[in-house]
Amino acid sequence: MRKADGKQIPQRVVSRLAMYYRVLSQLEKGGVERISSRELGEMMGITPSQLRQDLSYFGEFGQQGYGYKVSYLHLEISRILGLEKQHSMILIGVGNLGRAIASYTNFRNRGFELVGAFDVREELIGKKVDDIDIQPTTELRAFLRQNKVDIGILTVPASQAQQVADILIEEGIKGIWNFAPLKLNVPESVIVEHVHISDSLYSLSFRLHEHFN
Amino acid sequence: MRKADGKQIPQRVVSRLAMYYRVLSQLEKGGVERISSRELGEMMGITPSQLRQDLSYFGEFGQQGYGYKVSYLHLEISRILGLEKQHSMILIGVGNLGRAIASYTNFRNRGFELVGAFDVREELIGKKVDDIDIQPTTELRAFLRQNKVDIGILTVPASQAQQVADILIEEGIKGIWNFAPLKLNVPESVIVEHVHISDSLYSLSFRLHEHFN
DNA sequence: TAGATTGTTAATCGATTAACAATC
DNA sequence: TAGATTGTTAATCGATTAACAATC
Numbered sequence: 001m002r003k004a005d006g007k008q009i010p011q012r013v014v015s016r017l018a019m020y021y022r023v024l025s026q027l028e029k030g031g032v033e034r035i036s037s038r039e040l041g042e043m044m045g046i047t048p049s050q051l052r053q054d055l056s057y058f059g060e061f062g063q064q065g066y067g068y069k070v071s072y073l074h075l076e077i078s079r080i081l082g083l084e085k086q087h088s089m090i091l092i093g094v095g096n097l098g099r100a101i102a103s104y105t106n107f108r109n110r111g112f113e114l115v116g117a118f119d120v121r122e123e124l125i126g127k128k129v130d131d132i133d134i135q136p137t138t139e140l141r142a143f144l145r146q147n148k149v150d151i152g153i154l155t156v157p158a159s160q161a162q163q164v165a166d167i168l169i170e171e172g173i174k175g176i177w178n179f180a181p182l183k184l185n186v187p188e189s190v191i192v193e194h195v196h197i198s199d200s201l202y203s204l205s206f207r208l209h210e211h212f213n
Numbered sequence: 214m215r216k217a218d219g220k221q222i223p224q225r226v227v228s229r230l231a232m233y234y235r236v237l238s239q240l241e242k243g244g245v246e247r248i249s250s251r252e253l254g255e256m257m258g259i260t261p262s263q264l265r266q267d268l269s270y271f272g273e274f275g276q277q278g279y280g281y282k283v284s285y286l287h288l289e290i291s292r293i294l295g296l297e298k299q300h301s302m303i304l305i306g307v308g309n310l311g312r313a314i315a316s317y318t319n320f321r322n323r324g325f326e327l328v329g330a331f332d333v334r335e336e337l338i339g340k341k342v343d344d345i346d347i348q349p350t351t352e353l354r355a356f357l358r359q360n361k362v363d364i365g366i367l368t369v370p371a372s373q374a375q376q377v378a379d380i381l382i383e384e385g386i387k388g389i390w391n392f393a394p395l396k397l398n399v400p401e402s403v404i405v406e407h408v409h410i411s412d413s414l415y416s417l418s419f420r421l422h423e424h425f426n
Numbered sequence: 427t428a429g430a431t432t433g434t435t436a437a438t439c440g441a442t443t444a445a446c447a448a449t450c
Numbered sequence: 451t452a453g454a455t456t457g458t459t460a461a462t463c464g465a466t467t468a469a470c471a472a473t474c
Contacts, residue, residue: 023396026395056433080419191417193414202234208300265458276456277454
């Protein structure tokens, strides 16, 4: 019996789902056909219980005595994550980080398409990133009004991030993928995913000292 | 009475500590002198209880009826995180992402110094990243033997990451800051911090659909 | 069939929040 | 002093793990 769908899915579960997806991609590429929760859990350092518990939020994907069919589970998780849908994205801030993200081809393969790129720096205007023309940020609002954009990738300096986010929000963006190291102020209807690059280095620093001093 | 120090600090607490550090930096720059756990918590969307609970792992930093002195708490947290120490880092993989990280000047300001950079691509050898000469990856092992390196920044493709990590480990690296989307196999003595860029986009995708469908 | 392994319920563990005495 | 706010203990909440009947 599947769970009634009113349930709120914990963020921890969603993060692990993304990890399962990644590992299953590798297994499938490697030609593995079936796998048990025990084996799969072992590869990722989690318990079989947790894996089965996580999946049970969404349905039944395995078979007693057999385990999971890799390709089927992979497909189902991609559906759960919404990766079979098409997403349009724009990039605001075409520095090294912006370029790195825009040119990560796996995203395009998974239905995330870059449709616009913006920067305030004069010298970048008219150049391209990942085949997309870089426009001045002053054009951002007009662009959003004329094009359907699902996700804004924020790779501007922290000092400009909120200001840009406000434009995105006013023009009805659905999600913001934020790389600036600050908490954005957004209404509840906008989904923000924050990549904590610098926080992560601080964590590493802490654990180095915890360990060696 | 401070806690006896045998305690293992939960990873969640360390992550929040990094966030407190970041917010306190901003407050200090903004000239704020004192702040209560209620106010600080509100800025970050956590409860005052949690903030005080987190700090109590490390000591007493406030004063009843007053709150916390911003500059003092900021300094103490930087000490806890080990940010007043000097760290030497090398970069392996000088693509856009590697460049972005190497040139993020705040790291240098906080005691993280880039001392070497490596790439397999012929055309990059001899060029520079953030004032450091790019060397062929074949020189990596020799470099590690001749220089004290604390942290290796892994920004190579996933397919090469484990192979490079193995060299770092064999030559006694202390920590690895891993940007490749795969779980590295490392001995317990090596600290790995993983930045889950693609997982984060998948999370965003999930939450967009949870919300809008 | 017998063995393996699922999905799910119950038990345990850990993390967050509430409450409050201590005290600036 | 009186009011505010800490540090910490206790209560609550949520997440992880264990156990096991169902079943392939």
